[in-house]
Amino acid sequence: MLRRLLKNFRFSVLPVPGRLIAVIFFAALFIIPLILPIPPYHMLVLTFTCIFAMFAVSWDLLSGYTGQVNFGHALFFGVGAYCSALLHKYLGWQPGVTIPIGAIVATFTGVVTCFPALRLRGPYLSLLTMAFPLMLLGMVIAFKDITGGEYGIMGLPPIAATGTAQYYICLIVMTVAVLIMWKLTDAGSKYVRTGLIFHAIREDEIAARASGINTIRYKLLAFAIGGLFAGIAGALYVHVLGIAGPSTLVMTMSFQAVIWVAFGGIVSIYGPIVGVFILYTLLHFLGIGGQTFIGRNQMLIMSIVVILILLFMPEGVAVWVRNKLERECPRCKLTNAAWRKECRACGASLH
Amino acid sequence: MPLIGRLIIQTLLKGGVYGLLASGFSLIFGMAHIINLAHTAFFMLAAYGMFYFMRELGWGAAQAIALTLVGVTLLGLLAYRFLLDRVRQHIVAVLLMTIALALAFQEVMLLAFGAHFQSAPTIIAGFTRILGVSVPNQQLLTLGIVAVVMVMLWLLLTKTKLGVSIRATAQDAEIASLMGISVPRTLLITMGIATALAAVAGISVAPLWTVYPEMWTPPLVMVMVIVVLGGLGSTKGSFIGAFIIALVENLVIFFMPSGSYLATVFALLAMVIVLVVRPAGLFGTIFEEEKL
Numbered sequence: 001m002l003r004r005l006l007k008n009f010r011f012s013v014l015p016v017p018g019r020l021i022a023v024i025f026f027a028a029l030f031i032i033p034l035i036l037p038i039p040p041y042h043m044l045v046l047t048f049t050c051i052f053a054m055f056a057v058s059w060d061l062l063s064g065y066t067g068q069v070n071f072g073h074a075l076f077f078g079v080g081a082y083c084s085a086l087l088h089k090y091l092g093w094q095p096g097v098t099i100p101i102g103a104i105v106a107t108f109t110g111v112v113t114c115f116p117a118l119r120l121r122g123p124y125l126s127l128l129t130m131a132f133p134l135m136l137l138g139m140v141i142a143f144k145d146i147t148g149g150e151y152g153i154m155g156l157p158p159i160a161a162t163g164t165a166q167y168y169i170c171l172i173v174m175t176v177a178v179l180i181m182w183k184l185t186d187a188g189s190k191y192v193r194t195g196l197i198f199h200a201i202r203e204d205e206i207a208a209r210a211s212g213i214n215t216i217r218y219k220l221l222a223f224a225i226g227g228l229f230a231g232i233a234g235a236l237y238v239h240v241l242g243i244a245g246p247s248t249l250v251m252t253m254s255f256q257a258v259i260w261v262a263f264g265g266i267v268s269i270y271g272p273i274v275g276v277f278i279l280y281t282l283l284h285f286l287g288i289g290g291q292t293f294i295g296r297n298q299m300l301i302m303s304i305v306v307i308l309i310l311l312f313m314p315e316g317v318a319v320w321v322r323n324k325l326e327r328e329c330p331r332c333k334l335t336n337a338a339w340r341k342e343c344r345a346c347g348a349s350l351h
Numbered sequence: 352m353p354l355i356g357r358l359i360i361q362t363l364l365k366g367g368v369y370g371l372l373a374s375g376f377s378l379i380f381g382m383a384h385i386i387n388l389a390h391t392a393f394f395m396l397a398a399y400g401m402f403y404f405m406r407e408l409g410w411g412a413a414q415a416i417a418l419t420l421v422g423v424t425l426l427g428l429l430a431y432r433f434l435l436d437r438v439r440q441h442i443v444a445v446l447l448m449t450i451a452l453a454l455a456f457q458e459v460m461l462l463a464f465g466a467h468f469q470s471a472p473t474i475i476a477g478f479t480r481i482l483g484v485s486v487p488n489q490q491l492l493t494l495g496i497v498a499v500v501m502v503m504l505w506l507l508l509t510k511t512k513l514g515v516s517i518r519a520t521a522q523d524a525e526i527a528s529l530m531g532i533s534v535p536r537t538l539l540i541t542m543g544i545a546t547a548l549a550a551v552a553g554i555s556v557a558p559l560w561t562v563y564p565e566m567w568t569p570p571l572v573m574v575m576v577i578v579v580l581g582g583l584g585s586t587k588g589s590f591i592g593a594f595i596i597a598l599v600e601n602l603v604i605f606f607m608p609s610g611s612y613l614a615t616v617f618a619l620l621a622m623v624i625v626l627v628v629r630p631a632g633l634f635g636t637i638f639e640e641e642k643l
Contacts, residue, residue, distance in 0.1 A: 071446065116623060120630060124630055135623075138615045303458065307452065307455070310451075314438070314441075
């Protein structure tokens with residue numbers, strides 16, 4: 001087992017720069033907090049980064065891979081958040097129980113929103129999905145006796161005693177979630193067909209149907225998975241923050257996910273992670289809670305960056321960098337480092 | 352009776368403003384399939400323009416209106432030419448581009464004027480008694496502007512050569528181009544008209560509504576509801592939808608003063624039902640490739 005892992009690492013990770021960077025990056029996320037003392041503010045930002053990375057990847061699975069462009073992804077985030085907060089407030093349950101329940105309710109929300117969404121596509125679907133979190137937001141503010149209205153539900157317990165422990169819990173949950181979503185969307189996988197089918201639905205739904213794929217079932221699955229991981233992210237978020245407020249449902253929350261994904265690279269699992277780690281973490285590290293110029297004008301900088309990215313790197317930063325670093329062998333389709341002269345497996349010339 | 356009078360005036364006022372915004376939104380969607388989420392941001396910019404020129408610089412109404420209208424329209428044209436036109440083919444890119452643009456405008460206004468609630472000075476003072484209620488003349492002026500602009504838009508679209516080419520491009524861009532219509536130019540002109548409509552709406556509400564950097568989001572939601580209800584791409588549908596939604600919103604606010612948040616919920620629910628039951632809306636045509 002260990003030997004196979006080592007062999008895998010030596011022959012399919014080391015020669016490919018993109019994979020090597022991903023492995024080093026995740027290893028660094030796990031190791032650095034153990035070695036270096038990280039101030040509490042930065043620790044908190046990193047914790048939120050992990051949560052939002054999961055949120056962004058779940059949007060990419062639903063909207064990027066399956067092509068169901070959802071502009072109300074905050075619905076699942078907010079449902080997970082409010083569900084686990086309400087369970088704590090009224091029943092006094094602990095985060096260990098309420099977070100999974102919140103995630104399950106968010107999954108059901110995903111399945112329920114899918115039914116009207118099945119009939120629509122393109123801009124119509126985006127408009128429809130944009131409406132759902134706003135409707136829930138209106139209800140949350142209208143019934144303020146139950147939900148706390150604009151102030152939200154305060155005094156939620158943290159998921160662990162120290163900031164570092166919280167970070168590790170969120171990091172592990174995020175890593176597992178991303179691995180699951182990566183495997184589910186892997187079109188070349190021998191074991192799961194979902195990746196291939198998601199791609200087929202995005203490219204041409206009618207052709208997918210004609211090939212005997214029950215597209216409705218797979219769209220439901222995509223909505224459920226998107227809802228599940230966004231719900232987990234939402235529930236974790238409010239427990240780390242301590243407050244479940246209407247900010248989890250606003251339009252900005254939905255669009256942030258889209259912005260991160262488009263920045264990093266749509267239809268790639270690593271793209272959203274890069275997007276969140278660059279845009280969210282960097283802006284907050286440089287901003288330090290609104291004390292510097294960057295901190296006060298985060299939104300402006302973010303929107304200008306998005307406009308520039310859309311104009312000059314429409315495929316996203318991570319994909320752009322990856323295309324510079326890697327090249328596919330024209331004969332055996334194996335990924336090679338861009339600086340190699342011939343393919344590492346079959347020896348075909350790469351130029 | 353005074354209650355009904357006030358309800359009618361308020362509905363006409365709100366419906367007119369929503370109608371101006373929604374017809375521009377619908378026009379550019381019907382032409383270029385662009386869902387322009389920055390549409391109401393131009394409305395916000397126009398309101399700020401009026402506030403800045405009239406309150407801060409103390410200009411007269413005529414200069415302020417002219418400069419705001421020209422400035423905002425020019426900005427819309429530049430945004431279309433250099434930003435939107437390049438990503439027009441991809442729906443996610445268009446939505447992102449327009450929302451980023453709207454957020455950028457919002458943040459620039461926040462930097463320039465701060466997060467204060469402002470208002471532009473009224474252009475004409477005084478009250479008139481209609482239907483047993485005294486209506487500020489400013490509101491009547493707004494109603495007048497809306498009516499004139501509506502008639503002008505209708506004349507432009509139905510009676511002029513430009514209107515014919517706009518409608519032809521909306522129906523089928525390829526055939527329109529074969530008939531000798533320059534499609535890119537028509538799209539640019541349509542974007543100019545749409546932005547100018549948003550600017551007129553902003554100019555006419557600047558003295559009536561509060562002006563603040565986030566003032567573009569509540570009308571944006573309403574405009575989307577109206578456009579879906581009236582049928583995406585149908586100008587007539589947008590105006591009728593605007594008055595229906597304005598009536599519903601005002602009825603909810605009049606009878607449930609605390610329920611202004613529920614008004615949005617009901618409006619959005621109406622949009623969801625229309626989208627699911629009849630995606631073409633009341634007057635729209637559904638595009639062939641959107642069908643399932």
